Each structure stands twice: as C-alpha cells, then as structure tokens.
Amino acid sequence: MxxxxxxxxxxxxxxxxxxxxxxxxxxxxxxxAQQDAFEKILPTLSAEQAQIISAPGGGNTWLPLPDPSVAVAACAFDLEDGPSRISAKTGAPFLSFSFHTKTDGVFFAVTDRAAVRGDLEIVIMTARQLDEARAAEDENDPSRDVRVVAPERRGFVIVRVAAPTPSLRAQAEEAAKAVSCTVDEEP
Structure with missing residues (x-):
C-alpha cells in the first residue's frame, strides 16, 4: 500500500x-516572441503615413484572416522624441483607430465621430508631455486635438476603414494610406 x-x-x-x-x-x-505585431509594424516608425497591412480584395497582408471589407493600416510611435500626431480626413467610409502598447494591448480607441469639421487630430503623449502642453496652451485658443496619454513610450496605431461595397474598396484603401503619423512639433 x-x-x-x-x-x-x-x-x-x-x-x-x-x-x-x-x-x-x-x-x-x-x-x-520575435515577430509580434509591434515588431512587424516597427519599420513604419520612420514613415510619415500609415502603411497598409491588409486591404479589401487581397494583396499584401500578414493578418491570418483579413476582413475583405476593411482596409487596415498601421503606424508605430515612439514618444521619446516627443508626442506623436495622428491626422486623418474623415469622409464617407467609416474610420476607426485603436491605440496599442507594445506589450499590454489596446489602451484607447476612437472613431471618425470625434472629427471636427472633417479633420481628426489625435496626439499621443506621455503624462509629462501632456502637462507641458497644457502649460504652453493659450487659454483663449484651446486645442482641438484629441489628446491621449499612452501608458508606455512605444506602441502602434491600427487604422481601419470600412468598404461596405466592392466599389468602395479603392476609396477605403486610399483613406487608410492617407492617415498621417508624425512626431508633433508643437508642445
């Protein structure tokens, strides 16, 4: 026993x-992981426009099962050099942004409904950079930017543009590619 x-x-x-x-x-x-999403998007850090990672109708994609009615673009950000500005013109196709950290996933999301007069300006920054921007801001002319405090210095933005019909696929892809991702010059 x-x-x-x-x-x-x-x-x-x-x-x-x-x-x-x-x-x-x-x-x-x-x-x-050596080839996680951030590592694949990292080359876009030096680009000034979002890069297509999946488009309706096929083409180059590294997504396992891309949605045929959504154009997906991405750009990386590094807040070491200053805040990152994400700019887009809104129009007919639905446009959404999701902001991801390198390690912890989504920390913010916004759609084209946040646009002011057809322009959507999002500034990603650290808490310290936000304090500096508020201190430098003119009380009579407040910022119209959507300001987002990132929990980490490095991350990426995923842009999704809907193409509800096959005739709008090219327009959705162009709208996704037109999103600007730059280092913000203003505090």
Missing part, C-alpha cells in the same frame, strides 16, 4: 508541476 500511495503522490506532484510549467510557458510566450 505504501508503494502505491507514493506512486500516486509522485504522479500527482508531476502533473501539477507539468501543468504549472505549461501555463507559465503560455503566459510568457508573447514576451519572448
């Missing part, structure tokens, strides 16, 4: 240990 109890205890301890290692490996995998 004692041998059987020891065998069961050893088996139970082995299963618990194996389960713990398995769960730890799954949770740690994203931190060690």
């Amino acid at each position: 004692k041998l059987r109890n020891r065998f069961l205890l050893a088996t139970l301890v082995g299963l618990v240990l194996a389960g713990g290692v398995h769960i730890a490996a799954i949770l740690a995998a994203p931190h060690f």
Whole structure:
C-alpha cells in the first residue's frame, strides 16, 4: 500500500508541476516572441503615413484572416522624441483607430465621430508631455486635438476603414494610406 500511495503522490506532484510549467510557458510566450505585431509594424516608425497591412480584395497582408471589407493600416510611435500626431480626413467610409502598447494591448480607441469639421487630430503623449502642453496652451485658443496619454513610450496605431461595397474598396484603401503619423512639433 505504501508503494502505491507514493506512486500516486509522485504522479500527482508531476502533473501539477507539468501543468504549472505549461501555463507559465503560455503566459510568457508573447514576451519572448520575435515577430509580434509591434515588431512587424516597427519599420513604419520612420514613415510619415500609415502603411497598409491588409486591404479589401487581397494583396499584401500578414493578418491570418483579413476582413475583405476593411482596409487596415498601421503606424508605430515612439514618444521619446516627443508626442506623436495622428491626422486623418474623415469622409464617407467609416474610420476607426485603436491605440496599442507594445506589450499590454489596446489602451484607447476612437472613431471618425470625434472629427471636427472633417479633420481628426489625435496626439499621443506621455503624462509629462501632456502637462507641458497644457502649460504652453493659450487659454483663449484651446486645442482641438484629441489628446491621449499612452501608458508606455512605444506602441502602434491600427487604422481601419470600412468598404461596405466592392466599389468602395479603392476609396477605403486610399483613406487608410492617407492617415498621417508624425512626431508633433508643437508642445
């Protein structure tokens, strides 16, 4: 009986240990991934326009199952050099933005409904950069920018433009490519 109890205890301890290692490996995998979403979008850091990563009707994409009615573009940001400005002209196709950190996922999202007179200006900044911008702001001329405080210095923006009909696919792709991603010159 004692041998059987020891065998069961050893088996139970082995299963618990194996389960713990398995769960730890799954949770740690994203931190060690070489080709995660940020690494794929990182080359857009020096570009001034969003880069298409999936377009309606096919083409170059690294998304596993791209939506055929949505053009998707992306650009990376690094707040080390200052706030990042994301600018877009709004129009007929639905336009949305989601802001992601390098490691923790989505921290902000906005649609074209936030546009003022057809222009959507979003400034991503650190809390310190926001304080500096508020201190330099003129009380009589407040900023019309949507200001977003990023939890990390590096991240990326995903732009989605809807193409509800096949005839609007080219327009959706052009709208996604027209999104500007630059380092903000103003405080």
